[in-house]
Amino acid sequence: MNLLTENDQQGQYPPSFYADTVSHLPLQPPLKGEHKADVVIVGAGFTGLSAALHLAERGYDVAVLDAHRMGFGASGRNGGQVGSGQRVEQDRLEKTYGLDKARQLWGLAEDAKALVRHLITTHDIDCHYRDGIAHSCWRQSEVDEDHRYVEKLQREYNYEQIEPLDQNAMYDMIGSPVYRGGSIDHGAGHLHPLAYVLGLGRAALAAGVRVYENSMATRIIEGKKPSVMTDQGAIHADHLILACNGYLGALNKPVARRVMPINNFIVTTAPLDTESPSVLASDIAVADSKFVLNYFRRSHDNRLIFGGGENVSYRFPADIRAMVSKPLHTVFPQLKDVPLDYAWGGTLAITVNRMPCFMRLNGNVLSASGYSGHGVAMATLAGKLLAEATAGVSEGFDCMAGLNIPRFPGGDLLRWPSLVIGMNWYMLRDKLGF
Ligand SMILES: Cc1cc2nc3c(=O)[nH]c(=O)nc-3n(C[C@H](O)[C@H](O)[C@H](O)COP(=O)(O)OP(=O)(O)OC[C@H]3O[C@@H](n4cnc5c(N)ncnc54)[C@H](O)[C@@H]3O)c2cc1C
Numbered sequence: 001m002n003l004l005t006e007n008d009q010q011g012q013y014p015p016s017f018y019a020d021t022v023s024h025l026p027l028q029p030p031l032k033g034e035h036k037a038d039v040v041i042v043g044a045g046f047t048g049l050s051a052a053l054h055l056a057e058r059g060y061d062v063a064v065l066d067a068h069r070m071g072f073g074a075s076g077r078n079g080g081q082v083g084s085g086q087r088v089e090q091d092r093l094e095k096t097y098g099l100d101k102a103r104q105l106w107g108l109a110e111d112a113k114a115l116v117r118h119l120i121t122t123h124d125i126d127c128h129y130r131d132g133i134a135h136s137c138w139r140q141s142e143v144d145e146d147h148r149y150v151e152k153l154q155r156e157y158n159y160e161q162i163e164p165l166d167q168n169a170m171y172d173m174i175g176s177p178v179y180r181g182g183s184i185d186h187g188a189g190h191l192h193p194l195a196y197v198l199g200l201g202r203a204a205l206a207a208g209v210r211v212y213e214n215s216m217a218t219r220i221i222e223g224k225k226p227s228v229m230t231d232q233g234a235i236h237a238d239h240l241i242l243a244c245n246g247y248l249g250a251l252n253k254p255v256a257r258r259v260m261p262i263n264n265f266i267v268t269t270a271p272l273d274t275e276s277p278s279v280l281a282s283d284i285a286v287a288d289s290k291f292v293l294n295y296f297r298r299s300h301d302n303r304l305i306f307g308g309g310e311n312v313s314y315r316f317p318a319d320i321r322a323m324v325s326k327p328l329h330t331v332f333p334q335l336k337d338v339p340l341d342y343a344w345g346g347t348l349a350i351t352v353n354r355m356p357c358f359m360r361l362n363g364n365v366l367s368a369s370g371y372s373g374h375g376v377a378m379a380t381l382a383g384k385l386l387a388e389a390t391a392g393v394s395e396g397f398d399c400m401a402g403l404n405i406p407r408f409p410g411g412d413l414l415r416w417p418s419l420v421i422g423m424n425w426y427m428l429r430d431k432l433g434f
Helices: 046-057 090-097 099-122 140-156 167-174 193-206 320-331 375-390 395-401 411-432
Strands: 033-042 062-065 130-137 162-165 181-190 210-212 219-221 227-229 233-242 260-269 285-288 295-298 304-311 340-350 357-362 365-369
Touching: 033 046, 046 062, 046 193, 046 375, 062 233, 090 099, 090 140, 099 181, 099 193, 099 375, 099 395, 130 140, 130 167, 140 162, 140 181, 162 167, 167 181, 181 285, 193 210, 193 375, 233 375, 260 320, 304 320, 320 340, 357 375, 357 395, 365 375, 375 395
Parallel strands: 033 062, 033 233, 062 210, 130 285, 233 365
Antiparallel strands: 130 181, 162 181, 219 227, 227 233, 260 304, 260 340, 285 295, 295 304, 357 365
């Protein structure tokens, strides 16, 4: 079982709205024969390309391998939400790691959003970035909790860009009858993720990075001079960075024991009627309070991009449209008759405690993955921190690596069944509303 090949065609982007509305990059050659580099990176998503770009800017000779194309993985298929904070709320971070570390983690997450905006501006990436993510709640108890958290961020973290919303204000913003209220974070945002990751790719190529596409790493050898092998070639380098996220497979066991792949699905409607904007009157993104959350936003050409539904089988379901249209039509009953032009799936990676897994596997082998659905900004920052750590400046990397992500229970054989049992329990809770 190899998730790199299980659900997709070799070297092809999934047939998504994103792939149809982006300016594609020229195909890069596959790796053939023996090569050298200062740094070799496996994986050309946000993590790998951001690392490559930042390293090239520091003068390193960098080679990146991807089994398919740049942005083929989660980075080119996601909901495009550039969220604030870590995936885990500050309350829990304070309890788990103490106040100082929690504040440091909040600061890094703020850096992550700023870095995304900086890269977009500096490299002139046309990815339709817009401000605003609302958190919408299904139950009054969740609204109360959300408003308490908003107040905490304003008071204790001086974060003034977030404000509470009552049921009417939420309805005016979103146009869905199901939500009881929540909040709007003007400091977060949303973008076209494939356009963004290809923008990073374009910038990396311009900075002199060599990218080898259709080049699956089949084996790595750690050591003073780590090597990465493919079927047709090898790269020998001084440093190795693993940026494979949900597609890592068996390439590295210590990471694989802590980072679990999981699939998630998105549909896109036909363009909506602009005359009567009953859906998302504000051009914001939304993530709701379900455990398997619904998330949505408008595309630049006025479609609704809606994500929902997760499966914990390796394979994508045969009918993604049917699966995602259930939550979509519950949230927006007024869209029942609107055709769904696109449906696709993607593989992300989660960790036990939903914090990203940064690891120093060896002095010169680094890895970052497991952003648990919160990777647009964090994976971009991870690339920068990986580059800094490679260059010997590791304060940010060490802060993240110090989180010591636990292994999934059950070892290699049982971790998947344990996850299935756990996820099914939470999915049942979402359905029954308790
Ligand atoms: C449907 C979906 C919706 C999401 N929505 C959001 C969202 O709205 N906001 C948010 O913040 N996050 C979201 N995420 C998560 C986010 O997309 C990821 O956290 C982020 O893209 C991770 O980036 P990455 O570069 O680490 O991994 P990826 O983008 O998955 O890149 C990994 C790359 O490594 C390559 N690779 C792997 N193994 C090998 C190998 N052996 N040899 C060569 N190449 C290899 C793959 O081909 C792939 O291109 C979502 C994810 C999905 C799937």
